[in-house]
Amino acid sequence: MSFVGKHAIVTGAGSGIGAALSRALADRGAKVVCADIDGSAAESVAAATGGVAVKLDVTDAVAVQRTVDDVLDRAGRLDFMFNNAGIFWGGDTEKLSLQQWNSIIDVNLRGVVHGIAAAYPVMIAQKAGHIINTASLAGLTAAGQLSSYVATKHAVVGLSLSLRAEAAAHGIGVLAVCPGAVETPILDKGAVGGFDGREYFFRGHRTSRGYPPDRLAADTLRAVEAHKALLVRPARASVAWMLGRLSPTLLNRISIGYVERQRRSQQSPASRG
Template sequence: MSAAGKYAVVTGGASGIGAALCRALDLAGAHVLCTDIDGAAAERTVASLSRRARAARLDVTDAAAVQQTVDDVVARAGRLDLMFNNAGIVWGGDTELLTLAQWNAIIDVNIRGVVHGVAAAYPQMLHQGHGHIVNTASMAGLTAAGQVTSYVATKHAVVGLSMALRSEAVPRGVGVLVVCPAAVETPILDKGAVGGFVGRDYFLQNQGGRPYDADRLARDTLRAIDRNAAILVKPRVAHAQWLFARAAPALMNRMAMRFVSGQRSRQAQRSAAGTADAG
């Protein structure tokens, strides 16, 4: 399914992967509704796109608002072709430091936000007989390491939801794709730190310090939609890690233990150095 002429909703579209998806869709000739909890930032994203693109403020934790967004597109266009459930947050740090409020926040955005998008878009797509749902997960939804425990839990849920839904949806004319990138150059690399956690250092350790380009991932995603792929894993090193984790889960877990121990040691060293400098 080419994106040209299609109507798409992108959540979390103001920055990072979401903004890159909006740019790729616009370039491909789609009608894009860029949504984000930061409505002004969504407007800035759309300002560089064609007149087909629009922006709207949307809190994905508000099920009624997500439903209204989908309903508005359908009322305007007569259909919804592409639903990108992309909005997400991360908390990084030792699990015991997370508050219940932080757990609830990440569950609300990363899981319920996707559920709300599916609940709003999927019945409409079944009714019209076509469409595609694209859920942004992460390599954290395919492998597991500590210090991003809540993020891992939510992204595993998104992968499971997507694969289960796909088994129902594809025979009925609706595609489902789950996108599982390793570290991508987005603001999320520098957010959600708890304790001495440094997200950029953590997420880039297995990529040689080089994040994947968000615009490249967006182009990869549109190609994956065109071939009705079930899952997209990028870059190649991440795909190799995923295959390794499937083949040797116990060994992968031991490697994760060593990785987390190394991260905690580096965090302690940075903290000690900062204390010494302050003294």
């Protein structure tokens, strides 16, 4: 499969993984619409990659449809839909407001649904295309204090694998990208009630770094070429996934350890290294 001259939309393109996907696609000769709720972030990524910037809130189904329609008007086709925009909440579940629950469902799940509702019929008519949904390792395993995030990402994995089964007959591929911690600004966002993402994800090794987004983007495009169903990165994320499948009890015990460590660190923030 070649990306040269192909038309792609990337949501959440203004930062992190979405920006890296936009760069990787542009490097391979694709024409990219960089869409983000942060219009100026979308513009800087589009300017650096020769793409088109769109200020887009993926929770707005009409706006997502308009973004797809604009590509069709301009290019006559849409080859790749990257439903990547996402937000994160970390912390004790009882501290999450209903507004926070709704916001994460709206962005992480409904945002993907809106992308599929707009792009999939176009791809069916073309008899070709690829839908790439950024889920997470959290879509394959359970993790205490990440319940809202885990719920939305499980939904995205289930949606992607189900759609993949019926899309194949139309010549359309579907991939769910399931990374562990990736070094992007999201790691420092979404803290509820003193939660510390870096402390949590790197088990106290706060100077550790996540998987590089540009490597994940390159892996993702290779997984698209290989028509993979799931991409799990880095290798230790695959180990966690397999462990959870082999022994949910052990996964639960490990998850309890993460929660206990996080609570200890919240009680004594001075001890953070």
